[in-house]
Amino acid sequence: MLRYVTTNDGKLREAREYLGDAVEGFDFDYTEIQADDLEPIAARGAREAYRRVDGPVVVDDAGLFVEGFDGFPGPYSAFVEDTLGVDAVYRLADRELDGERRASFRCVIAYCDGEGFAASPDPVDRDDRVAAAATGADPDDEEGRALPVKLFAGAVRGRVVAPRGDGGFGYDPIFEHDGSTFAEMGADEKNAVSHRGRALGKFAEWYANRE
Ligand code: ITT
Numbered sequence: 290m291l292r293y294v295t296t297n298d299g300k301l302r303e304a305r306e307y308l309g310d311a312v313e314g315f316d317f318d319y320t321e322i323q324a325d326d327l328e329p330i331a332a333r334g335a336r337e338a339y340r341r342v343d344g345p346v347v348v349d350d351a352g353l354f355v356e357g358f359d360g361f362p363g364p365y366s367a368f369v370e371d372t373l374g375v376d377a378v379y380r381l382a383d384r385e386l387d388g389e390r391r392a393s394f395r396c397v398i399a400y401c402d403g404e405g406f407a408a409s410p411d412p413v414d415r416d417d418r419v420a421a422a423a424t425g426a427d428p429d430d431e432e433g434r435a436l437p438v439k440l441f442a443g444a445v446r447g448r449v450v451a452p453r454g455d456g457g458f459g460y461d462p463i464f465e466h467d468g469s470t471f472a473e474m475g476a477d478e479k480n481a482v483s484h485r486g487r488a489l490g491k492f493a494e495w496y497a498n499r500e
Contacts, residue, residue: 290312290313290344290345291308291311291312291313291344291345291346291347291496292312292313292314292315292338292342292344292345292346292347293305293308293312293313293314293315293346293347293349294315294317294319294334294335294338294342294346294347294348294349295314295315295316295348295349296316296317296318297458297459298458299457299458299459300349300351300458300485301314302476303476303479303480303483303485303486303489304347304349304485304489306476306477306480307480307485307486307489307490307493308489308493312347315338315342315346317338317341317342319333319334319337319338319341319348320333320334320337321334321350321367323364324364325360325363325364326364327350327351327352327363327364327395327396327397327442328397328399328409328440328442330350330364330397331348331349331350331397331398331399331438331440332399332409332438332440334348334350334399335347335348335399335400335401335438336401336435336436336438338401339401339402339403339436343403344402345400345401345402345403346400346401346402347398347399347400347492348398348399348401349396349397349398349399349485349488350364350396350397350399351366351394351395351396351397351484351485352364352365352366352367352394352395353366353378353392353393353394353460353464354392354393354394354395355378355382355386355390355391355392355449356391356392356393357382357385357386357388357390357391358382358385358386362378363395366459366460370459370460375452375459375460375462375463376452376463378449378460378463379449379450379451379452379463382449383449383451386449389448390448390449390450391446391447391448392446392447392448392449392464393444393445393446393447393484394444394445394447394460394464394471394483394484394485395442395443395444395484396442396443396444396483396484396485396487396488397440397441397442397488398440398441398442398443398488398489398491398492399438399439399440399441400438400439400440400441400492400496401436401437401438401439403436404437405437406437406439406499407437407439408437408438408439409438409439409440439495441488441489441491441492441495442488442491443483443484443485443486443487443488443489443490443491444484444487445466445482445483445484445487446466447464447465447466447467448464448465449463449464449465450463450464450465450470451463452470452472453465453470453472453473454469454470454471454472454473454474455472456471456472456473456474456475456476456479457471457472457474457476457479461479466482467482471483
C-alpha cells in the first residue's frame with residue numbers, strides 16, 4: 290500500500306480524488322528543513338517518512354509564491370498561514386504591490402520506496418549544504434548512501450485576490466486562476482488545473498509503469 294504522508298486533510302482529499310484507493314493517508318509530521326526550494330524539503334521528508342512507515346511513501350510539499358514578494362511565503366507558507374493567516378497575506382499584497390499581484394502555487398511530490406531506481410538529479414543530489422541536509426544519508430547503510438527519491442513538480446499561475454469561496458483549504462480563497470479562486474472550485478475542477486493535480490498526473494503516469 291502506498292502511503293500519502295501528510296498532516297493536511299485537504300492535500301489527502303485531493304490526492305485520493307486523483308489516485309483513488311491506490312493511496313492511503315498517513316498522518317506523520319516529518320521534519321521540514323529550511324530551504325529556498327520545495328524539492329530538498331520534500332526529498333528529505335520522503336526519506337524520513339519511508340523509514341517510519343517501512344513501505345512506499347509519497348510526501349507533498351507545497352507553497353504559494355507571490356512574484357512581487359520574490360516568492361514569499363513560498364516554502365514558509367504553512368508557517369505564515371499559522372501565524373499571520375491567509376487573509377493577512379492578501380492584505381499585505383493589496384497594500385504593497387501594484388498591478389496584478391501575480392503568484393504561483395507550486396507542489397513537489399517526493400516518492401521513496403527504499404529500492405533503487407533512477408532518482409531525480411539536482412537538487413536532491415547536489416553537493417552543497419542544503420542538499421547534504423536534504424539527502425539525510427540512510428543511517429542503516431554502512432556506506433552512508435542516501436535512499437533514492439523521485440520528484441514530481443507541478444505549478445499553476447494566478448493572482449492574489451480578496452478572499453472568495455468556501456471550498457478547498459489554505460490559500461485557496463485568495464488564489465484566483467482563470468477568473469475563479471481555487472476555493473470556488475470543486476476538488477476535481479481544482480485538480481484539473483492545480484499545482485498538485487499536475488504533480489499527481491506526472492507521478493501517476495510514472496508509478497503505473499514502475500515494476
Ligand atoms: P504537511 O507538511 O503535513 O503535508 P502542511 O499543510 O504543513 O502539511 P506544507 O508544509 O506543504 O503542508 O505547507 C503548505 C502550505 O501551503 C500550507 O499552509 C497549506 O495550507 C498551503 N497549501 C498547500 N497546498 C495548497 C493548496 O492546494 N491550496 C491552498 N493552500 C495550499
